[in-house]
Amino acid sequence: MPTARPLSPHLQVYRWQLTMVLSIIHRATGVALAAGTVLLIALLLALAAGPDAYQTVRAFCSSWLGMLMLFGWTWALSFHMCNGIRHLAWDAGWGFDIPRAYLTGWTVVAASLLISALIWVCVFAQAGAA
Amino acid sequence: MNTTDLQTPLKRARGLGSAKDGTHHFIVQRITALALVPLTIWVIFLALALVRADYAHAHAIVHQPFAAIWLTAFVLATFWHAQLGLQVVIEDYVHSRWLEVTAQLAVKFFCAAGALASVLAIVRIALG
Numbered sequence: 001m002p003t004a005r006p007l008s009p010h011l012q013v014y015r016w017q018l019t020m021v022l023s024i025i026h027r028a029t030g031v032a033l034a035a036g037t038v039l040l041i042a043l044l045l046a047l048a049a050g051p052d053a054y055q056t057v058r059a060f061c062s063s064w065l066g067m068l069m070l071f072g073w074t075w076a077l078s079f080h081m082c083n084g085i086r087h088l089a090w091d092a093g094w095g096f097d098i099p100r101a102y103l104t105g106w107t108v109v110a111a112s113l114l115i116s117a118l119i120w121v122c123v124f125a126q127a128g129a130a
Numbered sequence: 131m132n133t134t135d136l137q138t139p140l141k142r143a144r145g146l147g148s149a150k151d152g153t154h155h156f157i158v159q160r161i162t163a164l165a166l167v168p169l170t171i172w173v174i175f176l177a178l179a180l181v182r183a184d185y186a187h188a189h190a191i192v193h194q195p196f197a198a199i200w201l202t203a204f205v206l207a208t209f210w211h212a213q214l215g216l217q218v219v220i221e222d223y224v225h226s227r228w229l230e231v232t233a234q235l236a237v238k239f240f241c242a243a244g245a246l247a248s249v250l251a252i253v254r255i256a257l258g
Contacts, residue, residue, distance in 0.1 A: 031219060034212040034241075040205075041244050044251035047192060048258070051185040081170055084163050091160055119174060126182045 018105045026083045029076040036073045074119050079112035155214060162211040169204040176201070189255060198256035202249055209245035213237055 014020065039061075046053040060066045086104050089095050095104050143153050176197065180188050191197060216237045224230040 027219060030212075030215045034216055037208060037212060037244055040208075041247050041251075044192075044201075044205075044248050044255075047185075047188060048251035048254040054185045054188065077170065077174075081167065085167065088160065088163060119178070122178050123181050126178070 019101055022083060022105050022108065026080060026087070029080040029083075032072065032076045033080055036069070036076070039069065039073070071116075071120070075112060075116040078115040078119075079108065082108040082111045082115070155217070159211065159214045162207045162214065165203070165207045166211060169200065169207055172200055173204050189258075192252065192255045193258070195256065198252050202252050205248040205252070206245055209241040209248075213241040216241075 011020075043057050046057040061070060086095070086108055089104070095101060146153075176191070179191055183191060192201060217234060220230060220233045220237065224233055
């Protein structure tokens with residue numbers, strides 16, 4: 001809606017900082033995870049349908065596109081869950097001061113990367129053992 | 131608080147917000163988020179158990195009553211939480227009214243269909 005009123009400073013005049021980046025990533029990963037539920041539905045429907053359908057979904061998951069999606073999905077899920085817990089703490093009134101917002105922010109970044117790495121170590125260890 | 135105001139805080143909160151539903155959206159989003167933390171952690175372990183499993187083994191894992199119940203809870207909370215989250219994104223960024231309504235309906239239909247399909251698939255695996 002066009003308006004003649006002055007607008008408050010927005011993203012383009014702000015220096016990028018951790019808190020706003022994590023806020024944007026939280027939204028983006030949320031949308032990505034919602035889109036990723038298609039893979040979850042496909043897997044469950046295939047498992048209900050029979051071996052042939054299940055093999056098709058498994059084959060897609062092992063393809064480079066499927067692997068790329070699963071890598072992204074793993075990190076998006078790890079990040080959204082860790083940052084979601086950070087949000088729940090805020091909702092409970094904890095961690096609003098700036099030093100703590102940065103500390104929990106960097107903790108979320110580190111934890112999400114660590115969890116994703118652990119998951120894929122488990123996946124490749126199993127695939128290697130097979 | 132103004133002592134002559136007979137409205138309760140709930141009455142004042144109702145009808146506010148972009149979706150005109152007051153704090154209900156906020157609260158349900160938090161409840162589903164809280165539920166999804168343990169649900170998701172367990173589903174990650176389930177997914178890891180499925181990596182090496184062939185069809186029969188994978189089917190047997192999800193066939194277990196506990197797994198089927200937990201997975202159903204995960205799927206319902208996931209699609210509910212996804213709908214609530216996508217709703218806010220659309221409210222924030224889509225400013226043309228008909229496009230907004232269309233997008234909101236599309237998201238609701240997708241999440242409802244996704245939840246129904248997933249639950250029916252789990253039921254079929256659990257009973258099959």
